[in-house]
Amino acid sequence: MRIALIGDVHGNLPALEAVLADAEARGAEALWNVGDFVGYGAFPDEVVRRLRDAGAESIVGNYDRKVLRFPRKRERWRRTKRPEKFHAFQWTYQRLSSESLSYLASLPRERRVTVQGRRVLITHGSPASEDEPLTDATGEDRLAELAGLAEADVVVFGHSHRPVHREVAGVLFFGTGSVGRPEGGDPRACYGLMEIAADRLSAEHRRVEYDLAGAAAAIRAAGLPEAFAQMVLRGENYDGVALAETDRAERERAVAAVRALGRRCGVEQGHTRQVTKLALRLFDELVPLHGLGARERFDLRCGAMLHDIGWVDGRRGHHKTACRLILGAEDLPFDERSRHVVASIARYHRKALPKATHEHFAVLGVADRRIVRVLAGVLRVADGLDRSHRDVVADVRCEVRGEKVVVHCVCDGSADAELWGAARKVELLEQVLDRPVVFEVG
Numbered sequence: 001m002r003i004a005l006i007g008d009v010h011g012n013l014p015a016l017e018a019v020l021a022d023a024e025a026r027g028a029e030a031l032w033n034v035g036d037f038v039g040y041g042a043f044p045d046e047v048v049r050r051l052r053d054a055g056a057e058s059i060v061g062n063y064d065r066k067v068l069r070f071p072r073k074r075e076r077w078r079r080t081k082r083p084e085k086f087h088a089f090q091w092t093y094q095r096l097s098s099e100s101l102s103y104l105a106s107l108p109r110e111r112r113v114t115v116q117g118r119r120v121l122i123t124h125g126s127p128a129s130e131d132e133p134l135t136d137a138t139g140e141d142r143l144a145e146l147a148g149l150a151e152a153d154v155v156v157f158g159h160s161h162r163p164v165h166r167e168v169a170g171v172l173f174f175g176t177g178s179v180g181r182p183e184g185g186d187p188r189a190c191y192g193l194m195e196i197a198a199d200r201l202s203a204e205h206r207r208v209e210y211d212l213a214g215a216a217a218a219i220r221a222a223g224l225p226e227a228f229a230q231m232v233l234r235g236e237n238y239d240g241v242a243l244a245e246t247d248r249a250e251r252e253r254a255v256a257a258v259r260a261l262g263r264r265c266g267v268e269q270g271h272t273r274q275v276t277k278l279a280l281r282l283f284d285e286l287v288p289l290h291g292l293g294a295r296e297r298f299d300l301r302c303g304a305m306l307h308d309i310g311w312v313d314g315r316r317g318h319h320k321t322a323c324r325l326i327l328g329a330e331d332l333p334f335d336e337r338s339r340h341v342v343a344s345i346a347r348y349h350r351k352a353l354p355k356a357t358h359e360h361f362a363v364l365g366v367a368d369r370r371i372v373r374v375l376a377g378v379l380r381v382a383d384g385l386d387r388s389h390r391d392v393v394a395d396v397r398c399e400v401r402g403e404k405v406v407v408h409c410v411c412d413g414s415a416d417a418e419l420w421g422a423a424r425k426v427e428l429l430e431q432v433l434d435r436p437v438v439f440e441v442g
Contacts, residue, residue: 011041012180035061303345
């Protein structure tokens, strides 16, 4: 049996039509939908009706349920949600027919089916929560826990908007990616094709071209925020687009202040530029594994530019000095969260790994602590890759090869010192990626 696995259509009818046509051309005999029919896109009611007409076996997503709750939550959300998000909930609810609202309300949060003796759990987020995003960055220990909860051979899910294909503890975790709002920089619609037979199970992801410009134009014509159109066009989430569109001037001001602080502290400009460049390249290459976005990339950029400012007081403990200077620099236009994240990234570019006993790290929430660990892990490796301060490593690209990550280094000359330096500082990155990292030239 060949099954098309879709999810997170989010009101994007052009993307849905393209995916359904592709699935039909490839012989799909069934259609399973992991929810989030609506939200952000210009065709909420049309998407619900189209999937019903297509005979999709569907569950309800977390965004669908929020839209259903809108009448009860209206006044509270008017006060607590960003105006553009409140408007999106209101607009979507008002354009869903009573029949579509009733249909969404009737859907279960999960389905269990058995095909050729294989037990399949269809859920929106994870077997534990519809709001838990599962990505390639999710640790194997967590997936093993979820495998125990699933009581299934296969878990099909969405919510993270990223394709996932991992097998842990004998369970295949298959994330459909997103039809209407893919993330990670590839705007093409994404879905899965799974074939289940008595003697085999196979699954693959499909990327499908569709009329991006038309989908974005429909969003604008509906009076929805421009950020929603940009999400479709860029293949980015809301936070990434909002940062790019609304905070450009603030980021430029922050970068200017960061540069000024670096100059005052007499940082070695060439080394700083090289480490920052390599750190950002590593971040971009590893997005499928860490799942972070534009905001975190900017935090890394600032942390890399400031990582060596502690040399103003000498080499000994310069990482701790950098942290102290960033926390105390009144001319850095950071909020408290960003200040502590950037200071912690600079602090952990060498020596001790992050600890809850470190005050600047302890004040951060659980999510931001993970962000610091990822970004500091990237920065440590980038710093190691310029150990000689000679810009030997011109570029890097990363490849997941089996259970390990291979960092390919394009070099101008002998890079023995750089490869040694990176390998010496790779421990934290290996921890956060939950896999070994090795370095190769070429």
